[in-house]
Amino acid sequence: MNQFLLIKLTAVLTFSCIAQSVQAQAYCALRDPVRQIGELYPGFSYMSHVGVVTTEARKEVGTRLPFTLHFNELGSHTLYAVSNGDARVGYVHVRPEITRWGIMEITWSLDADLRIQDFAFQRCRNRRRAIMEGDGFKKQLQGKSFDELIELLNEDGTNISAGGLEVSTLDHEFAAAIVRCALKTIAVTTIVWRDEVKTAMVLPESRNLHQVAEVYTPAVRQALERMFIADNADIERKTVNVFRIIDGSKKKDS
Numbered sequence: 001m002n003q004f005l006l007i008k009l010t011a012v013l014t015f016s017c018i019a020q021s022v023q024a025q026a027y028c029a030l031r032d033p034v035r036q037i038g039e040l041y042p043g044f045s046y047m048s049h050v051g052v053v054t055t056e057a058r059k060e061v062g063t064r065l066p067f068t069l070h071f072n073e074l075g076s077h078t079l080y081a082v083s084n085g086d087a088r089v090g091y092v093h094v095r096p097e098i099t100r101w102g103i104m105e106i107t108w109s110l111d112a113d114l115r116i117q118d119f120a121f122q123r124c125r126n127r128r129r130a131i132m133e134g135d136g137f138k139k140q141l142q143g144k145s146f147d148e149l150i151e152l153l154n155e156d157g158t159n160i161s162a163g164g165l166e167v168s169t170l171d172h173e174f175a176a177a178i179v180r181c182a183l184k185t186i187a188v189t190t191i192v193w194r195d196e197v198k199t200a201m202v203l204p205e206s207r208n209l210h211q212v213a214e215v216y217t218p219a220v221r222q223a224l225e226r227m228f229i230a231d232n233a234d235i236e237r238k239t240v241n242v243f244r245i246i247d248g249s250k251k252k253d254s
Contacts, residue, residue, distance in 0.1 A: 051192040097181040
């Protein structure tokens with residue numbers, strides 16, 4: 001190999017490594033957390049929690065959805081937990097979605113129950129992005145849970161379901177990509193930051209939380225049988241926890 005070809009090959013490999021490094025750093029990074037979270041939650045405080053999206057997490061997402069994470073979505077990412085005093089009010093997380101318009105990055109705001117509160121494009125080359133960031137489309141997603149969002153897509157998640165969203169036919173593919181990103185965000189938050197989300201419940205000082213010792217009582221089992229889900233294997237019953245809240249007047253809620 002002559003010297004010119006060696007120098008050229010070295011330059012190509014170096015550029016490729018730099019490009020991959022920059023690309024990896026760009027995924028799922030909230031570029032200005034103080035400003036962006038401040039706009040979503042004015043006056044509230046937040047803590048950042050770094051988690052690793054592993055191959056196992058990718059597989060678990062695939063069991064919950066008809067699609068899963070791209071390999072470029074694996075690695076270390078950050079969840080921002082937002083609080084108002086001692087009370088957890090929500091989460092902010094950025095997720096990418098690969099589309100035919102290129103890589104789209106969306107900043108998602110979730111409430112404490114992981115329902116959609118708001119979103120904004122951090123990176124998007126689709127010229128119709130302003131339409132999707134408008135109230136007309138946003139309001140159709142706000143307040144929706146994981147189960148409600150998945151109903152907005154067709155069976156394989158490639159397009160919106162019939163009557164699922166009110167958008168122009170020009171934006172069906174775009175809208176489906178946004179919903180897929182929302183579903184991945186909720187799924188990844190649940191899987192990767194499971195302990196953080198699980199312990200997010202903060203109760204007023206006058207209330208106490210007591211774990212119920214026996215979850216599947218005879219009455220509960222009978223109720224499940226009436227609903228024909230007594231032998232449903234989708235829920236691993238040994239992992240189910242139920243809590244009872246008792247306020248200062250000793251009145252029980254469940």
